[in-house]
């Protein structure tokens with residue numbers, strides 16, 4: 103937006119002199135007709151011709167404004183005053199469209215081949231007959247960029263070519279697909295095939311719902327109250343003895359943990375993993391199973407009242423018996 107002082111000057115300026123512009127256009131058309139009659143060829147309306155015409159006009163037209171001679175080699179800057187007294191002689195800020203003579207002010211040699219054709223028909227409505235020869239050029243679409251015969255297009259033809267086709271990606275992760283060595287299974291065979299196995303610890307059952315009165319706290323209370331080993335004295339247990347105490351046929355179930363033999367029968371209904379899981383180690387050394395499932399459990403503290411004795415070999419037991 104112009105400063106406010108400009109706006110004030112604008113309001114003081116007289117309206118643009120349309121009469122002057124019209125006279126200039128008519129003069130321009132007359133001169134062009136004359137040139138055509140003199141055999142100067144068709145109205146090619148090149149930029150150069152327009153410049154020549156304009157220079158001629160400027161020489162004969164004293165009413166021309168300073169802004170109307172950009173084609174002249176002079177680089178003098180037109181004066182402009184905001185003073186209202188200069189208004190009649192300074193209509194340089196006309197709101198009209200640029201005059202036709204000013205458009206082709208750039209020499210053709212400087213325009214280069216890339217610029218669109220200059221629009222030099224100023225007001226076709228006012229003089230349609232004289233403008234007719236130039237109409238096709240003004241209505242022509244702008245040339246394609248770059249020009250078909252330009253060196254730029256010649257060089258771009260290679261750079262604008264689509265990139266060479268890349269090898270098809272093997273997979274999204276870039277890992278080559280491993281071809282299957284087996285023939286593909288039919289849908290029926292797939293249905294019959296067993297589901298994929300997921301290896302889990304052998305005794306990875308979940309906790310069972312314990313019966314009322316068989317909570318860990320109940321066990322702690324019971325174990326602290328009395329001895330639950332169900333033996334008369336600390337016993338040396340041989341493998342054969344242990345095998346008999348498997349919890350079947352009314353026998354207690356004994357298990358060995360770290361060389362110590364425990365009667366696990368009283369604990370079975372309290373075992374959070376279930377009676378069946380606990381009894382898998384009945385009549386055996388259950389240390390390995392135990393550590394696979396819950397190595398954090400302190401069995402010594404929990405089963406202290408269930409301690410039967412220690413494991414001994416058969417020969418050891420015989421020797422000790424002889425000593426007794």
Ligand code: HEM
Pocket residue numbers: 305306307308309357364366369373374375376379380381382383388391392395396399400401404405
């Ligand atoms: C006398 C020896 C054993 C004692 C004192 C004992 C004690 C326990 C205790 C306290 C838990 C609860 C663990 C927790 O909540 O973190 C438990 C869970 C369990 N126990 Fe035992 N256990 C014994 C032997 C066994 C044996 C020999 C097996 C299997 C062969 C077994 C299998 C399980 C299973 C599967 C669970 C459930 C684990 C879970 O829910 O994550 N236990 N046991």
